Amino acid sequence: MKRYLPMLVALGGMVGLTIWMTNIGQVGFFPLAAPSKLLREVMRHLQIVVYAAALAIGVGLPLGFVLTRRAFRFVSPILVGLTNMGQTLPTLAFIGIFAVVLGLGLQAAVIALAVYALLPIVRNTYAGIRSVDPATKEAARGMGMSTAQIVWKVELPLAMPVIMAGIRTSTVLNVGTAAVAGMIGAGGLGEIIMSGLAMRVTEMVLQGAAPTAGLAIALDAVLGTAEQWLTPRGMKPATEMVFRG
Amino acid sequence: MLFETWRYIGNNWAYIGRLTVEHLQIIAVANGSAVFFGVLIGIFVSGRGRERLAQLVMYLASIMITIPSLALYGFLMGILSALGLRSIGFLPVVIALTLYGLLPIIRNTYTAITEVDPAMIEAGRGMGMSELQILWKVKLPLAVPVIMAGLRQAVVMNIGIAAIGAYIGAGGLGQLIFRGIANWRPHLIVTGAIFVSLLSIAADLLLGRVEWLATPKGIRTRGRA
Amino acid sequence: MIKLEDVTKIYPDGTKAVDDVTLEIEKGEFCVLLGPSGCGKTTSLKMINRLISLSQGKIYVDGRDVYQMDVNQLRRSMGYAIQEIGLFPHMTVEQNVTTVPRLLGWSKARCRERTAELLDLVGLSPPETFMRRFPNELSGGQKQRVGVARCLGADPPILLMDEPFGAIDPITRERLQDEFLRIQDEIRKTIAFVTHDIHEAVKMGDTIALMRDGILVQHAPPAEMLAHPKDSFVEDFVGSDRALKALQLMRVRDVMDETPPKVRIDESLETARGRMQELGVNFLAVVNEDERFEGWVNRRVLRRSGEQVKDVMMRYTVTGRRDTPVNEALSLMLGSAIGNLGVVDRRDKLIGVVTFRSLSEAIQASYSEDEDPDEAHAERETAA
Numbered sequence A: 001m002k003r004y005l006p007m008l009v010a011l012g013g014m015v016g017l018t019i020w021m022t023n024i025g026q027v028g029f030f031p032l033a034a035p036s037k038l039l040r041e042v043m044r045h046l047q048i049v050v051y052a053a054a055l056a057i058g059v060g061l062p063l064g065f066v067l068t069r070r071a072f073r074f075v076s077p078i079l080v081g082l083t084n085m086g087q088t089l090p091t092l093a094f095i096g097i098f099a100v101v102l103g104l105g106l107q108a109a110v111i112a113l114a115v116y117a118l119l120p121i122v123r124n125t126y127a128g129i130r131s132v133d134p135a136t137k138e139a140a141r142g143m144g145m146s147t148a149q150i151v152w153k154v155e156l157p158l159a160m161p162v163i164m165a166g167i168r169t170s171t172v173l174n175v176g177t178a179a180v181a182g183m184i185g186a187g188g189l190g191e192i193i194m195s196g197l198a199m200r201v202t203e204m205v206l207q208g209a210a211p212t213a214g215l216a217i218a219l220d221a222v223l224g225t226a227e228q229w230l231t232p233r234g235m236k237p238a239t240e241m242v243f244r245g
Numbered sequence B: 001m002l003f004e005t006w007r008y009i010g011n012n013w014a015y016i017g018r019l020t021v022e023h024l025q026i027i028a029v030a031n032g033s034a035v036f037f038g039v040l041i042g043i044f045v046s047g048r049g050r051e052r053l054a055q056l057v058m059y060l061a062s063i064m065i066t067i068p069s070l071a072l073y074g075f076l077m078g079i080l081s082a083l084g085l086r087s088i089g090f091l092p093v094v095i096a097l098t099l100y101g102l103l104p105i106i107r108n109t110y111t112a113i114t115e116v117d118p119a120m121i122e123a124g125r126g127m128g129m130s131e132l133q134i135l136w137k138v139k140l141p142l143a144v145p146v147i148m149a150g151l152r153q154a155v156v157m158n159i160g161i162a163a164i165g166a167y168i169g170a171g172g173l174g175q176l177i178f179r180g181i182a183n184w185r186p187h188l189i190v191t192g193a194i195f196v197s198l199l200s201i202a203a204d205l206l207l208g209r210v211e212w213l214a215t216p217k218g219i220r221t222r223g224r225a
Numbered sequence C: 001m002i003k004l005e006d007v008t009k010i011y012p013d014g015t016k017a018v019d020d021v022t023l024e025i026e027k028g029e030f031c032v033l034l035g036p037s038g039c040g041k042t043t044s045l046k047m048i049n050r051l052i053s054l055s056q057g058k059i060y061v062d063g064r065d066v067y068q069m070d071v072n073q074l075r076r077s078m079g080y081a082i083q084e085i086g087l088f089p090h091m092t093v094e095q096n097v098t099t100v101p102r103l104l105g106w107s108k109a110r111c112r113e114r115t116a117e118l119l120d121l122v123g124l125s126p127p128e129t130f131m132r133r134f135p136n137e138l139s140g141g142q143k144q145r146v147g148v149a150r151c152l153g154a155d156p157p158i159l160l161m162d163e164p165f166g167a168i169d170p171i172t173r174e175r176l177q178d179e180f181l182r183i184q185d186e187i188r189k190t191i192a193f194v195t196h197d198i199h200e201a202v203k204m205g206d207t208i209a210l211m212r213d214g215i216l217v218q219h220a221p222p223a224e225m226l227a228h229p230k231d232s233f234v235e236d237f238v239g240s241d242r243a244l245k246a247l248q249l250m251r252v253r254d255v256m257d258e259t260p261p262k263v264r265i266d267e268s269l270e271t272a273r274g275r276m277q278e279l280g281v282n283f284l285a286v287v288n289e290d291e292r293f294e295g296w297v298n299r300r301v302l303r304r305s306g307e308q309v310k311d312v313m314m315r316y317t318v319t320g321r322r323d324t325p326v327n328e329a330l331s332l333m334l335g336s337a338i339g340n341l342g343v344v345d346r347r348d349k350l351i352g353v354v355t356f357r358s359l360s361e362a363i364q365a366s367y368s369e370d371e372d373p374d375e376a377h378a379e380r381e382t383a384a
C-alpha cells in the first residue's frame, strides 16, 4: 500500500482539481464543461486509448512473436530497426499524417495511436522472446515439451515482463497522444484543453488537463500492477521509462 | 498533394528554416537546463546516506513523466498566470520540456554513479584521492556516456513535445502542422511532419555519435558508431 | 616502521573484528597477515591507511601517529593493492600506474619514465605497447601486474596488499609470487600482505602474523611457526602437513650427503659391485673423468652383462642445485626411478646426493630441538 501512496496522492489531487474547476461553472462569458459533458469526454478519451491499445496489442504481439521464428529471422533486423526509428518520430507528426491520409475524426485518431503504440509492443515482444536463454528452451525440449508447449509455457511467460513493459509504455503514452488527437476532431479531453487554450481560459484548460493527467497516472499504476502479476516469481519486472509524446 | 508539398517546401525554405531554428532554441534551452539541474541533482542524491531521498526523487520524476504534455502545459499556464508571468509561448514550453528532460538525466546520472565498481572507488581512496578527486576523475568520466544516453533520450522525446508546444504559441515546426489542421492545408501538415521527423532522426543519430565520442576509450564496447 | 598498539575495531553493528592487536613490522620486513576468512585481516590492513577507522589503540607509521597525519598524504605515501585490483577502466595503463605520481604533481616526462620502469619491473614488456592499452585489453594476470605496478607508482616505502594475487589461476599466481619476490629483493619495501593461503604466506613472508577471531595469535618467521606452532590453533591452521611445508623453506644444501658413494664411468662392473658391498649401499652415482654427473647404477643393473659401468648405467640427467628448495627436490626424487637426486654445481660436477634417508634425518633434526620427533609423528598420524 505504501508504494502506491505518492501515486494515490497525485491521483487524488487530479480528481480534486477536476471537481473544483467543474464547480466554477462559468468564467466570464465562457461556460465550462458541465459534469455530464466532462464525463462523456472522459469516456471518449478512454475509448480512444483502449481501442488503440487493443488494436496495437492484437497486431503487435503476434507480429513480434512471428519475427522471432526462424523462418522470419531474415526480415527481423529490418523491422526492428524500423520500429526503433519510428519511435523517435514525434507523435504530432504521426497524427498529422494519419489525418491527411484518413481524414479528420475518431477513426484517424485511433489508427494513428494504434500504429504508434505498435512499435514498442513489437519491439519488446521480439526482444523479450529473443532474450529467453536458449539453454532453458533446450531443457524444455529435452524434457519432451512440444513446440507449442515451449511457446506457451516457457517463452511467453519468461518474455512477459518485457512485453508488459512495452504495453504499459505505449498505453500510458497514448493517453497524452489522445489529447493531442482532440485537435483532429476525435473528441476526448483534448478538446476541452484546446478550447481552453484557444480562449485563454485557464480554468477550462485545467478542467481538461487534470482528468487527462489523472487517467495517465491511474493507467500507469494499473498496468504496472498487472506487469507485476504477470511476472513469474523469481524474475525482476522490467522497468522501462515511459516516453512522453 | 505531394506535388503541392514539394512546391511549398521549395518556396518557403527561409520560413521552414526559421521554424527549425525556433524549435532548436527551445530544445537547447530546455535540455541545457535539464542537463545542468539533472546532473547536479543526480550527483547530490547519489551521495552517501541519501538512498531514500534518491528513491523519492526518482519516483516523483517518474510520475511527472507520465503526465501528458498538453495537460502539463495546462498546469503551467495555471501556475504562471497565478504568478503573473507570461502563461503562453516560450516560457511554459521550456519549463515543461526541462521537467520532462530531468527524469532520464537524473536517473542515468544516479545509476551510473552508484554503479561504479566499489573496488575502483576503494582503490582510488586507498591511493589517497580525495572524495572530490574520486568524483571528478573516476565517477564522472565513467558516468558521462550514460548521462549522454539520457540526454539523447530527453532530446528526442522533447523534440516531439516541443512540436505540441506550438499550440500554445511557442513557435517551431509544430506550427505548420497545427495551422495545416486548423485551416485544412494537408501540404502544411505533411511539410511539418516531415521536417519535425527529420529533426528528430538527425538529433538521434548525432547524439548517438556524441555519446560514442564521450565514452572513454577503455570502456567502449562497440566499434565506431 | 609500522606499529599497531592495542588496536581494536568494533563495527557499528557490534562486530569485534580486531581485538587488541599489537604488531610491529620492521623496516624492510615482508609481513604476511594470515588467518581464516573473517578473522580481521582486511580490517587490520585498512586501518593502517585509515580506510577503516580505529575504535581503540594507536597506529604509528615511521613513528608518527597516523591520525596526526593528513589522510590523503598518508595514503599517497603507501602503495595499496587489492584482490579486485580496481583498475580504472577509462584510463590507460600508464594513467593507472601513475595515479599517485600525478596526484603528487609529477611532470609528464617523469611519469612516462616511471611507467616504463615499473612495467619493465613487473614483466610487462615492451612497456611502450602496454602503456597505451586500456585495462579491458589485458589478461587477468596482466591486470594483476598493472595493479602491482600501480601500487609501486610513486615508489612508496610501504606497501599494503590485500590478497593481490587472489583472483588468478594457480600457475599464474605462482609466477607472480616468484616475480614479486624477485622485485622485493631489489626494492626492499616494508610490506603488509594479506592472504588466507598458508602456502603463499610461507613462501612470501619474512614473518607471518597469524590471526584468529580478531586476535593476533602468533607473529613469527615461517620456519619458526612451522616448527614451533604456539598452540593447537596455529598447528591446525598450518596443517598436519606442516613438515612438508617446512620443506620449501629448506634448501638442498641443508640435507644433502656431501660424500656420496660414486664410481667412474669407465670402471668395471666388478669394481662397482665391490664398492657397493664395501660401503653397504645399494646405489652408486656415476661420474666421468671430470667428476661430471652421468647417472646411476644399482644392484639390479649391475647384474646385466657388460664390461664397464657405462654399458649398464641408468643415464639420468635430472639434477638439483645447492639452493633448490627441498620440496622441489623431493618431487624430482619421487619422479625418478632411482629415488635419489644428484646435486651438481654450475659445471655439472657432482657435489652431493639427496636420498630419502638424508632427507628424513634432516627433517627430524629440525624438530628435535624441543620436541620428541616420535611423539610429533604419532600426533600427525592421528590427525591424519
Ligand SMILES: Nc1ncnc2c1ncn2[C@@H]1O[C@H](COP(=O)(O)OP(=O)(O)OP(=O)(O)O)[C@@H](O)[C@H]1O
Residues within 6 Å of the ligand: C011, C012, C013, C015, C016, C017, C035, C036, C037, C038, C039, C040, C041, C042, C043, C044, C196
Ligand atoms: N563494514 C562492516 N560492518 C560490520 N562487520 C564487518 C564489516 N566489515 C567486516 N566485518 C566483519 O568483521 C570481521 C572481519 O572482517 P575482515 O574483512 O577483516 O575479514 P578478513 O580476515 O579480511 O576475511 P577474508 O579472508 O574473508 O577477506 C568479519 O566477521 C566481518 O563479517
Ligand SMILES: [Mg+2]
Residues within 6 Å of the ligand: C041, C042, C043, C162
Ligand atoms: Mg579480506
